[in-house]
Amino acid sequence: MISEAFTEWLPKVGNFSLTLLIVTFYGLLVGAAIERIIAKVQGRIGIPYSQPFINIAKTFFKRTAVSHGIMFYLGPVFRIAGGIGTLAFIPVIYGSEMFSNFSMAGDLFLVIYFMFFGQLGMALGAGESGHPYSAIGIARGLSQMTAYEVPFALAVISIVIQYDTLSITEIVAAQQGGWQNWTVITNWVATLAAMLAFLGMTGYSPFDIFLAPQEIPIGPPTEFHSAYLSFLQLNRALFGATKLVLFMNLFFGGATGWPELMIKTFLIYMVAIVVGVAFPRFRVDQGIRFFFKIPTLIGIMSIVYVQMVLTS
């Protein structure tokens, strides 16, 4: 048993920590790059590339903190547990033993569960803080999340039926061999539904009302400060990058090397940004209504499409 632990699990955990570091670092850097691009579009110089790292260092080195109780810790803890948990089961680089993390059969549904997990923990922590704006923000955030999970789940069901497997590694394997095999070409309906859901997932305009400073002071993380906030900031980068990696694996053919991963995820993120800078914010009810109409319809059509066209 102990020798098993040393030869099997310890190297895996070590490799996973390395992946975690690389993905977090990459997430922070992508955030800074996007901010700089937006700043250049607005005619400014923009933040330095090291700014997200300095921000996290600054919040970590705050010398005082006020806790609101035991459950207050659950906000950042659950959030970062959700982020790390999601990444743990997604194979990052296809074909690489080192960067496949803990992927196994059936990990797709586990990943979808972990994506929801962080937000629920945030609800507990934000409610415990007692701040009314946190409560309003998290209620709005959770309602929006429920709404955009519907087209995403439908798209995932569609590609599960298409590839006949629940393991992300096998889904990526089925997409190898040229760009014609990517899901975006073979099952474009499901990709469309999932990309529309992705707009809601990033928490970026036009679905950013639950944490917009002009609407409600930051929303759920209103009371989080000092070390709590540094965990939330880390998770923001980590979870964002993880979602991009997941989308790349499911719909855009996966990556066989780090440069390919970085290029593909950056381009997927740019889709959300380009839509975001062009559109103003939706109200919560408008956002929910949007997700229940066209994207859900496209999601249902993708299942029909798969049944009729692809498996017949």
Next chain:
Amino acid sequence: MSKQQNKEVALKNDGLSEEEKLYFSDARPRPYEPYSIKAVEDFANWARANSLWILAFGTGCCSIELRPLMTARFDISRFGVAGRPTPRQSSLFIIGGYVSVKTLKRIIRSYEQMQGPKFIIALGSCPANGGMYFDSYNTINQFDLYLPVDMYITGCMPRPEALLSSILELQEDIKAGNCDGANRYVNNLDWYKTNQKKVIKNWDMPDYNW
């Protein structure tokens, strides 16, 4: 006052009714020490200086100078400065313009909710010596009787370039380790509270707003 005495004497919270006292803490705040390893403290100061987050609370007319700073011409985001809407997450409070007694109560409330190393910039002549409203019955004349100030900017009102150069100077001060307004406030809490309670007559909040 030694730290031992600080821990034992709780705050009185006279302004609250008996039931309200149950909801608010009467613990006295304590000053924080710098890190014992100098390299860590220097790195922490460097991080704090390059990532100043302003509390988005415009207290008087000088805060209109903060708006051009965010635009393309003066671009303050390249210095790492960003605006935060909640005092829990911000580290720099810019007192822009005159401070009326009503606003002072809210400023004190917001300042005490800020965390850790926090800094105050007094923008304009009004917090420095009363400015244009030196003989008004409603505006204070000397702001640093009530809260500790790290940097004054004179002018009525100063141009955005003055504000930018003062932020750079504040960054140099923070990196040198000179900005300990938060510790000064906590160490001289009784003196500040006496001054504050002399002007704010309807003190219906706790003595220290945790």
Next chain:
Amino acid sequence: MANELMNTMLNRLKTDFSVSDISERKPALTTLKVARENAERLIRELRDREGFTHLSFITCIDYIEDGIFTLVYMLHNHDRNDTLGVEVDISRDNAEMTSIHTLWAQAWTYQRELREMFGINFPGSPRLEEDFCLEGWDDIPPMRREFDTKKYSSEQFGHREGRHSEQPREHMKVTLYPTRGGDE
């Protein structure tokens, strides 16, 4: 045309409400004085029959030498683009005036301000006892002319040592541009 309408109206008001001191300050601004007993009736008549449906503001002038407050109700007529200022004199001690918050809802804000700043009471006006601008004020109403605001400010808020004021004209003549010379 507007002048004729205005003149006929003023003549009627002179007989019905005994207004006095009608003075045309600007082409579209006229003021008149009315006694305290007739003031509310006059304002109601102006609002209902003469088309002065817009209350611009209510303000107060403190004539400490004559011992009166002069309340000014500024009414505006949108059809004729005319403004009429109705001035009412009330005594400075125990200053009281009938409230017009039943005619315009926004009047109670102005009346709250006058109560806080001058001490004029408007019986029946809502929320008169609440603090309006000054919280915890315990001195006399500050806009009264017997209130020494400089003295109050020095005692309450102190005076910063080293504060120095310049008179702009002298400063420019003597320090900035001494060679220019002469009074321009």
